[in-house]
Structures are given as C-alpha cells and as structure tokens.
Amino acid sequence: MNAPLPYDPQRLAHCAGEIIVNVRELSALGWTPATSSNFSRRMDDQHVAITVSGRDKGRLTEADIMVVDLDGAPVATSQKSSAETLLHTQLYKRFPDIGCVLHTHSKVQTVASRLYAGPGHVHLEGYELLKAFSGNTTHEISVELPVLPNSQDMHTLAAQVDCLLDRQAMWGYLIDGHGLYAWGRDMPEARRHLEAFEFLLGCELELRRLQR
Numbered sequence: 001m002n003a004p005l006p007y008d009p010q011r012l013a014h015c016a017g018e019i020i021v022n023v024r025e026l027s028a029l030g031w032t033p034a035t036s037s038n039f040s041r042r043m044d045d046q047h048v049a050i051t052v053s054g055r056d057k058g059r060l061t062e063a064d065i066m067v068v069d070l071d072g073a074p075v076a077t078s079q080k081s082s083a084e085t086l087l088h089t090q091l092y093k094r095f096p097d098i099g100c101v102l103h104t105h106s107k108v109q110t111v112a113s114r115l116y117a118g119p120g121h122v123h124l125e126g127y128e129l130l131k132a133f134s135g136n137t138t139h140e141i142s143v144e145l146p147v148l149p150n151s152q153d154m155h156t157l158a159a160q161v162d163c164l165l166d167r168q169a170m171w172g173y174l175i176d177g178h179g180l181y182a183w184g185r186d187m188p189e190a191r192r193h194l195e196a197f198e199f200l201l202g203c204e205l206e207l208r209r210l211q212r
C-alpha cells in the first residue's frame with residue numbers, strides 16, 4: 001500500500017488549477033517564451049506547488065505541477081522542479097504571508113534588465129500605477145526595482161536577493177538579461193504586482209526612446 005501523502009491533494013489540485021489558468025493568460029501575452037519562466041503557489045506552511053522544469057508554460061496541465069518543501073526538495077515525486085526553485089522557496093521561507101511567486105521573461109522585462117543593470121535598479125516615480133503595489137496609497141512615492149547580475153548558481157542569486165531583502169521591502173526584482181520575479185500574498189496580488197512592473201517598465205523604455 002502507498003504511504004499517505006504528507007500534503008492535502010485537494011489543496012494541490014486547487015493551487016495547480018490557479019497556476020494553470022493564470023499562466024496560460026500570461027503566456028498568451030508572450031511573457032513565457034521557449035519554455036522559460038516558472039510559477040509557484042504556497043499550499044500550506046511546509047509545501048509549495050511549483051512548475052516542473054522545462055515544460056511549455058503556455059500548455060501546463062496538472063501533470064506539470066509538483067510539490068516541493070520549503071528547502072526546495074521534491075515531495076512524494078521523482079519529477080524535477082524548476083531550475084530556479086530556490087528563488088521561490090527562499091521567499092516562502094522568509095515571509096510566512098507570501099503565497100505566490102511568479103517569474104516571467106517578457107521582452108520588456110528582459111530589455112529593461114539590460115539597460116538598468118549598470119545602475120542596479122530601475123527608479124519608478126510619479127506613476128498612478130505605483131498604487132498597484134500593496135502598501136502604496138499615492139503616486140507621490142518612488143519605488144526602486146532592483147536589477148541583479150544573472151547566475152546559473154541559484155545559491156549565488158538567492159544570497160543576493162537575501163541581501164536586498166535585509167535592506168528594503170520589495171515586491172519584485174529583475175535579473176540582468178533574464179527576467180522578472182514578482183510575488184504577493186495570493187495569486188491575484190502577485191499577478192497585479194507582475195502586471196504593474198511590466199507596465200511601468202514599458203513606460204520607462206518608451207520614455208527613453210522618445211527622449212533620445
């Protein structure tokens with residue numbers, strides 16, 4: 001007889017459903033080219049539903065979502081989780097109220113990451129849409145979106161993210177030449193943050209083009 005699962009399978013089905021529906025829409029926008037991007041949802045205080053590595057994110061089914069623990073180790077499966085699992089689990093481990101992490105590779109995000117890698121951040125100021133980030137109530141603020149150097153070593157990247165989180169509150173970061181990470185307490189909040197970053201980065205790129 002199989003050992004009982006250490007998590008609630010109905011909770012996994014719910015989280016997988018949420019990921020599949022939302023990621024299909026993000027993919028239709030062209031934000032997940034060539035199997036890139038990864039997505040996760042907290043299931044409980046010890047388990048995370050996350051995309052299996054290498055899958056076409058525009059065609060996810062329940063078989064493409066697996067469970068890892070907060071250290072990123074697979075739970076009750078031999079599937080291989082996202083190559084960037086550690087960047088998800090570090091956020092769930094650090095912030096018990098974070099419930100969803102979304103990572104995409106849109107062209108806007110990738111171009112912006114290249115242009116702002118030098119300064120190491122994108123300065124966003126004066127936009128009404130800054131109110132899309134939870135905690136902000138006015139356009140009269142500024143948000144610094146960090147840009148980290150890319151690495152294939154997730155421990156190096158995670159250490160850089162931890163350093164930033166020690167210094168500032170944030171809802172996302174860019175990785176140079178790579179893409180964007182954004183998160184929130186649940187799927188709608190994470191998605192709102194992701195869409196707000198995408199829109200604001202698009203505005204900054206457009207302004208640079210017009211001011212040339």
Ligand SMILES: CSC[C@@H](O)[C@@H](O)C(=O)COP(=O)(O)O
Pocket residue numbers: 034035036037038051052053054055081082083084103
């Ligand atoms: C297809 S290149 C992109 C990958 O290297 C990676 O950055 C990515 O976002 C997807 O990796 P994955 O292991 O499928 O989660």
Ligand SMILES: [Zn+2]
Pocket residue numbers: 036037038084103105178179
């Ligand atoms: Zn990636």
